[in-house]
Amino acid sequence: MSKTFIHVLVENEVGIIQLNRPKALNALNRKMVDEIVEQMEAFDADNSIRVIVLKGNERAFAAGADIEEMMEETPLTLEVLDPFAVWDRLSLIKKPTIAAVNGFALGGGFELALHCDLIIAARDAKFGFPEVKLGVLPGAGGTQFLTKAMGRRKALEWIWLGESMTAQEAEKYGVVNRVVEAELVEEEAMRLATRLAKQAPISLRLIKESVYKAEDLPIVDGKMLERKNFYLAFASEDQTEGMRAFKEKRPPTFKGE
Ligand code: CAA
Structure with a gap:
């Protein structure tokens, strides 16, 4: 276009x-x-x-x-x-x-x-x-x-x-x-x-979804969505990298994977 x-x-x-x-x-x-x-x-x-x-x-x-x-x-x-x-x-x-x-x-x-x-x-x-x-x-x-x-x-x-x-x-x-x-x-x-x-791209994405839903959902449902997104973040390499970098006392490098 x-x-x-x-x-x-x-x-x-x-x-x-x-x-x-x-x-x-x-x-x-x-x-x-x-x-x-x-x-x-x-x-x-x-x-x-x-x-x-x-x-x-x-x-x-x-x-x-x-x-x-x-x-x-x-x-x-x-x-x-x-x-x-x-x-x-x-x-x-x-x-x-x-x-x-x-x-x-x-x-x-x-x-x-x-x-x-x-x-x-x-x-x-x-x-x-x-x-x-x-x-x-x-x-x-x-x-x-x-x-x-x-x-x-x-x-x-x-x-x-x-x-x-x-x-x-x-x-x-x-x-x-x-x-x-x-x-x-x-x-x-x-x-x-x-x-x-x-920042970790997948974290940003899941945070964005959770925060926007906070405006519309009752708190119980919003907390449920946040929790599922928290669990989902553990599917990412960035979660492994973020926590490993903390342990190794170095800055993390996030790939969005
Ligand atoms: N649509 C079309 N043309 C526009 C425009 C608009 N919203 N806003 C400015 N322009 C044009 C003017 O017509 C003018 O064009 P010409 O030079 O060809 O006459 C040019 O831009 C410069 O504008 P001004 O000469 O008016 O500049 P100014 O500094 O004197 O005033 C202003 C600035 C206060 C922003 C004034 O232009 C103005 O009031 N604009 C309209 C604002 C407005 O009403 N916006 C809401 C539109 S409706 C809407 O947005 C619905 C929605 O929810 C999606």
Whole structure:
């Protein structure tokens, strides 16, 4: 597939996707979302990649779904096309994903960041769901992700008012992991990605599944899943290597096997 709206790079086992529609502040049209999803899946299936980083540019991570593309839709065209269904595939990515956010992360852009496991934000980044001002609402998971992150009352306030939240506010409510100076966002995301790339990949994968299930499952069922994943980890060579390295007082080398 030729990539029209993204750049793809690989650095030290980190797969990097840069959104590349700068004139429209990386507004997400359908082709762009397809490209992002397909590249995320390609990295997920690639054994030489351990972590995936998604970034925009200085001005915008992404300023939302492409309003121009959307404005002539009808309920029936939307029902038939089901443009948000493809986003569900982002929730199936097994490797750690990090969003490096500079500038605007609005509407679908915020939802894209929220589909990532971790978010590094520039001090002057702006997060928000302005859909209410367009007479609609978030459609790619925003109401769900934000409610899980900050609780019902705060989520309602933000999404009802459609105001942007600062990176500091987003951090305060647990919506982003770290806030750094704008020029350090990518460096910080890569630093974190490189650290994660050294961890045991199968552990990371089983931890990701267990933590996400904690949001949905009753604790008894979540503990059961965690326990099974713990037992499953003992099928990996990395478990043998990790414990042997501890005994031999040396750093482990994990292969993801
Ligand atoms: N869709 C299409 N084009 C967009 C866009 C979007 N979401 N956001 C910005 N653009 C375009 C602008 O139309 C403009 O294009 P032209 O130069 O051709 O006029 C260009 O990007 C630059 O934008 P501005 O001139 O508006 O830049 P600004 O600095 O004055 O304002 C902004 C920046 C506050 C982000 C403003 O662009 C804005 O409000 N954008 C729309 C944000 C929005 O409503 N997002 C939600 C979309 S709906 C959605 O995402 C649904 C969902 O849940 C999936």
